[in-house]
Amino acid sequence: MTASVVRALRPTRARRDALAGRLSEVVGLYVLSILGALALSAVLVSATGGSWRSVLSALIDGSIRNPGRWGTTIGGAIPLLTIALGTIVNAKAGLVNIGQEGQLLLGGACAAIVAVHFDAPGALVFFALAAAGVAGGAVWAGLAAALRYWRDVPEVLTTLLLVAVASQVVAFGFSTERLLLAPLSEGQGTQVQQTLRVPEGARLPRITLFGNEFPIAAFAAVILAAVVAFILARTVWGFRLRMLGSNQRTATRAGVRPARYGITAMLISGGLAGLAGVFMLTGGDFGGYRFSPGFSINFGWTGLLVALVARERAGAAVVVAFVFACLWTGSGFLAATGVERRITDVVQASLVLALLIPPAVLFIRARRRAAALRRVRV
Amino acid sequence: MGGFVEALGDILTSESSYVSAVSFAAFLAFGAVGEWVAERAGTLNISIEGMLLAGAFAAAMGFDLTSSLLVSLLFGIGAALMVASVQAQMSHRLQADQFVVGLALNILVLGLAGFLDGELDPATRRAPTVTIPLLSDIPLVGRALFDQSWLLYLIYPLIPACWWLVYRTRWGLEARSVGENPQSADASGIHVNRRRRQAIYVAGITCGAGGTYLCLAVVGSFEDSIVGGRGFISIAAVIFGGWTLRGSIAGCVLFGTVVSFRLSLPALGYQINNQIVTSAPFLLTIAGMALFAKRVRAPDALSRPFVRGIR
Numbered sequence: 024m025t026a027s028v029v030r031a032l033r034p035t036r037a038r039r040d041a042l043a044g045r046l047s048e049v050v051g052l053y054v055l056s057i058l059g060a061l062a063l064s065a066v067l068v069s070a071t072g073g074s075w076r077s078v079l080s081a082l083i084d085g086s087i088r089n090p091g092r093w094g095t096t097i098g099g100a101i102p103l104l105t106i107a108l109g110t111i112v113n114a115k116a117g118l119v120n121i122g123q124e125g126q127l128l129l130g131g132a133c134a135a136i137v138a139v140h141f142d143a144p145g146a147l148v149f150f151a152l153a154a155a156g157v158a159g160g161a162v163w164a165g166l167a168a169a170l171r172y173w174r175d176v177p178e179v180l181t182t183l184l185l186v187a188v189a190s191q192v193v194a195f196g197f198s199t200e201r202l203l204l205a206p207l208s209e210g211q212g213t214q215v216q217q218t219l220r221v222p223e224g225a226r227l228p229r230i231t232l233f234g235n236e237f238p239i240a241a242f243a244a245v246i247l248a249a250v251v252a253f254i255l256a257r258t259v260w261g262f263r264l265r266m267l268g269s270n271q272r273t274a275t276r277a278g279v280r281p282a283r284y285g286i287t288a289m290l291i292s293g294g295l296a297g298l299a300g301v302f303m304l305t306g307g308d309f310g311g312y313r314f315s316p317g318f319s320i321n322f323g324w325t326g327l328l329v330a331l332v333a334r335e336r337a338g339a340a341v342v343v344a345f346v347f348a349c350l351w352t353g354s355g356f357l358a359a360t361g362v363e364r365r366i367t368d369v370v371q372a373s374l375v376l377a378l379l380i381p382p383a384v385l386f387i388r389a390r391r392r393a394a395a396l397r398r399v400r401v
Numbered sequence: 402m403g404g405f406v407e408a409l410g411d412i413l414t415s416e417s418s419y420v421s422a423v424s425f426a427a428f429l430a431f432g433a434v435g436e437w438v439a440e441r442a443g444t445l446n447i448s449i450e451g452m453l454l455a456g457a458f459a460a461a462m463g464f465d466l467t468s469s470l471l472v473s474l475l476f477g478i479g480a481a482l483m484v485a486s487v488q489a490q491m492s493h494r495l496q497a498d499q500f501v502v503g504l505a506l507n508i509l510v511l512g513l514a515g516f517l518d519g520e521l522d523p524a525t526r527r528a529p530t531v532t533i534p535l536l537s538d539i540p541l542v543g544r545a546l547f548d549q550s551w552l553l554y555l556i557y558p559l560i561p562a563c564w565w566l567v568y569r570t571r572w573g574l575e576a577r578s579v580g581e582n583p584q585s586a587d588a589s590g591i592h593v594n595r596r597r598r599q600a601i602y603v604a605g606i607t608c609g610a611g612g613t614y615l616c617l618a619v620v621g622s623f624e625d626s627i628v629g630g631r632g633f634i635s636i637a638a639v640i641f642g643g644w645t646l647r648g649s650i651a652g653c654v655l656f657g658t659v660v661s662f663r664l665s666l667p668a669l670g671y672q673i674n675n676q677i678v679t680s681a682p683f684l685l686t687i688a689g690m691a692l693f694a695k696r697v698r699a700p701d702a703l704s705r706p707f708v709r710g711i712r
Contacts, residue, residue, distance in 0.1 A: 067513075071520040119500050174691040177704075179447065179500055180637055181690070184683045187630050191680035198676070324508060331501050363519035368512025375505040376491065383495035 048388075052381035060377035064370045073362040082367075085356030086349035094235030098308030099348035101237075102127070102299035104244045106326025107333060107340040108251045109295030113164075114335050115255055116288035117268035122167065122182030123296045124323025125189030126160040130297025132193050133159030134304050135314035136202055138221040145224015152225060153301045160297020161290045163189060168289035172282040178289070186323075193316055203314065217315040226312060227305045238306035245341060247295075252337035264288060296323065321368075325351070328375050334382070347371060411669050418665035419545035424619045425631075426657025427556045431611025432635030433642075433649045434556075434563045435604030440639055441567055442600035443580035445704040447503035448488045450632030451510035452605055454625075456481040456612020458514040458523075461623035465523035470552065473617060478609030484510060485605025489598035496706050515625040527621030528552060550618035555610050564646050566603070576600050580700035583707040593707045608632075630683075631660065637686040643697030652689070656682050 065075035087093045106123050113120045134156030141151050167181035196203040197216045205219045227238040255261040267274040267284050275281060299322070303309040310318060329347050333339035354367040412418045432449050439446040456477035463469075463476030484506055492499040528550040537547040567573035578586040579596045587593050616623050634656050641656075642648025659682045666673050 067516070071517070121500070121504055170687070170691050174695055176687070176690045176694045177445065177640065179445065180633060180640065181687055183447075183633050184630075184637065184687055187683045188680045188687075191676040194679075195674075195676040328505070328508065331505070363516045365512050365516040365519065369509060369516055372505050372509030372512055376487070376502070376509065379491060379497040379501065379505075380495060383491075383497050386496065 049381065049385060052384060053378070056377040056380045057374065060373040061370070063373055064366060067369065068362055068366060071362075073360060077360045078357065078362050078366065081356040081360050082350065082353030085353035086351075089356075091235055092352060094232070094237045095308055096345065096348045096352045097235075097237040097241050098306055099351045100344040101240045101244045101306060102303050102322050103326045103329050103347055104248060104340055104344035105299040105302060106296050106323060107330035107344055108244075108247055108337060109292035109299075110327055110330035111251060111333070111335050111337055111340065112255070112264075112295070113288045113292040114330065115261075115268050116264050116285055117271065118168070118171070118285055118289060118292075119179045120164055120167070120182050120289060120292050121179060121327060122164065122184075122186045122189075122323075123292075123327050124319055124321065125182075125186035126163045126293040126296035127300045127303075127323040127326075128186075128193055128319040129163045129189045129300075130156040130160035130293075131300030131304050131314055131318050132196055132203065133297070134301045135218045135221075136196070138225055138304065139203070139205075139219050145222060148222060148225035149227075149305065152221075152305070153298070156297045156301035156304070157294040158297065160300065161294035164289045164293025164296070165286065168286040171289075172285060190316070193318075197316060205313075217310075217313045219313070221305055221312040225305060226307060227302070229307060238302070238308070240302040240306050244302070248337045248341050255337070296326070299326065325371065328371055331375050332378050334378070408666065408669070408671050411671075412662075412665055414541070415665070415669060416541055416544055417668060418661065419542050421661040421664045422654075422658045423542075423545040424549075424553070424657075425660045426654045427553050428611055428615050428619065429631065429635045429638060429653040429657050429660075430556050430560065430650055431607050431614060432632055433638045433653050434560055434646070435607030435611075436636050437639050437642075437644070437646055437649050438563055438567060438576070438607075439597075439600045439604040440644060440703060441580045441700055442576040442597045443583065443700055443702045443705065443707075444492065444499055444597055444601055445636070446488065446601060446604055447500060447633070447636060448484060448506040448510075449604065449608055449635055450628055450630070451503075451507040452481040452484045452608035453612045453615065453632045453635075454507075454514055454628045455484045455510050456609035457616035457627050458518065458612075458623055459609075460613035460616045461523040461525045462517075462521070464525045464617060465521075470528055470550075470617065474552070474610065474613045477613035477616075478606055481609030481612060482602060482605040485601050485608075489601040492706070493594040493597045493601070496708055499704060499706070511625060514623075518623060518625055523623060525617060525622050528618045550614075552610070552614040552618040555614070559607060559610070560646065560650060563603070563607070567646075572596075572599070577700075579707075580702055583702050583705075587707070587709055593709075597707075634660070634682060634686055637690055640699075641686070641689045641693055643693060644699060648697075655689075656686060659685050 068075045068078050085092060086096050106127065110120060110123065134152040137152040137155040138148060141148050143151070163185055164182065167178045167185060170176040170181050171178040198204070200206050203218050204214065205217055207214050227240050229236050229238050255265065263274065263279045264284055266277060267279050267281060271281055303318070304312065304314055325347055329340055329343045333343045350367040350370060354364040357364045357366070432453055436446055436449050459480030460473040460477035463473035488502055488506055491497045491502045530549055531551045533547040537543045567577065575586065575591045576596045579591060579593050583593045615627060620627055635653070638652030638656055639649045641652035642650070662681065663678045666678065
């Protein structure tokens with residue numbers, strides 16, 4: 024009797040042990056690779072004569088510890104998260120959009136044109152400029168999507184090349200006062216390449232919490248993350264989009280039209296990048312409500328990295344966006360340590376590379392185990 | 402319109418515009434031949450940009466340390482090979498997404514180069530020219546092609562060498578089969594992912610040479626915007642050329658000429674809208690791909706990872 028009970032229990036226990044083993048393996052791999060990426064950056068700082076301890080403490084001071092800093096960090100996380108959410112949508116559809124930098128810049132430019140030239144009550148201006156910003160970003164990504172489906176041009180390259188074109192379009196916008204350039208004001212010697220400020224009424228309200236200030240777009244971005252997660256996981260549209268991304272042939276057989284779903288996904292992706300530009304312009308943490316040629320400050324690229332690190336999960340993107348925003352606000356405090364602030368770019372990119380390793384290793388190990396089992400059975 | 406024809410005539414008859422066109426075309430070609438090999442083996446390798454930049458920075462460091470061009474070239478190739486090996490190992494051993502790896506590498510190299518350039522600030526100067534007698538006396542193009550640094554001359558043997566490697570060696574046949582039909586290649590005993598990794602190393606070598614050429618022979622000093630997205634034009638040249646070597650080089654010449662207008666037009670006294678000239682190569686690249694991408698056939702397994710028994 025007892026023997027049979029033990030026999031019945033044995034496989035379950037083995038399975039539980041295996042599961043615990045797998046879990047510790049997963050966690051261990053992730054921790055190892057994150058530590059590896061950070062150690063690499065620390066070695067780099069030490070090798071060039073800096074002290075990684077002071078760099079780390081400066082980063083923490085600048086992003087969280089000093090008074091009022093975590094509010095700014097939240098302000099930075101808002102556009103990063105918005106861009107990352109868009110990237111998640113196109114990645115789920117199996118498309119590669121790596122031109123968020125251009126879409127963000129162009130969205131911001133369109134929003135700024137409306138903000139400066141549209142004369143109306145404040146809230147109306149805000150909605151008009153938001154629509155213009157979203158449309159600007161969406162058009163820029165839509166161009167690449169249209170070429171992808173009509174002319175078979177790989178969207179990887181077009182989105183990328185359009186980044187360079189976007190910055191030239193913006194430079195053209197700054198060549199005339201009819202578009203972006205602010206007219207020369209009294210007592211100003213030379214014309215600076217920037218727009219007028221967004222009118223008072225069209226700015227996003229800011230909230231003060233424990234001495235930290237951030238725009239209400241923070242809530243909008245988090246809600247957006249929940250909406251994106253819900254649509255992708257729980258709606259028919261999201262299911263069909265994911266099906267297209269994982270197997271185009273199956274999706275086509277099931278009646279999903281690749282062009283329609285793909286172009287929609289790219290429009291959403293570009294539109295969200297444009298929305299990030301709107302948040303940056305009206306939020307107040309970037310450039311004092313003005314638009315300028317350097318407006319995007321590489322946030323398009325960083326937002327893309329956020330989506331990659333979050334491995335296409337909207338919930339994880341919220342956390343990763345905050346961490347990457349910490350690196351951004353913290354890097355402002357690096358000047359005191361004498362270390363070049365570009366080190367944060369290195370940290371971000373090596374984190375992305377490091378986080379690619381664990382799932383790959385797990386996959387390979389699982390295959391090896393399966394192969395070993397097969398051999399035993401034979 | 403008349404002004405345009407006149408400008409074109411001036412460009413075609415001015416020796417200096419040939420010099421700048423050739424230098425840009427050669428730089429693009431260094432990237433494109435390597436990318437062509439990698440793409441024939443099935444990798445759409447977007448870390449070309451990072452490899453070129455790594456090559457340029459390492460070459461500057463090599464020159465700063467030894468002031469020898471040959472050592473700088475080896476430094477450049479070594480650094481680009483390091484980038485290539487990360488790309489190759491991550492995308493064709495660990496099977497991580499090749500675009501994600503390439504993009505992260507580009508950003509990593511840009512950050513690293515900017516960081517190290519700020520910390521170390523290598524001192525460089527432009528390499529001297531080596532005049533080839535007789536050939537350099539050809540009117541118009543002679544000086545552009547045969548009165549340059551020897552780093553430029555590397556591209557002349559490199560193009561036929563890559564052609565020979567891909568079309569006349571066993572390795573090349575295997576690499577092409579891996580790019581077309583990895584399952585069959587695998588079944589006939591070819592190590593698919595190893596061939597793909599090796600093809601990426603070839604791209605690393607050519608990009609290392611290209612970065613060295615750009616940094617020490619064209620610009621003469623390092624700055625982190627030295628490549629500035631032109632690595633992506635190299636990739637586009639391969640697509641524009643329909644995955645043939647001839648077409649890729651033609652694409653490089655065309656795009657290189659358009660890139661050079663930014664220098665040669667003002668030098669001839671033409672005032673042209675700066676934004677249009679700067680974005681022209683990118684727009685032309687997109688337009689070129691839109692026109693030709695549908696008429697040509699890409700390697701069948703391009704940018705598709707190979708895992709035995711799955712895909």
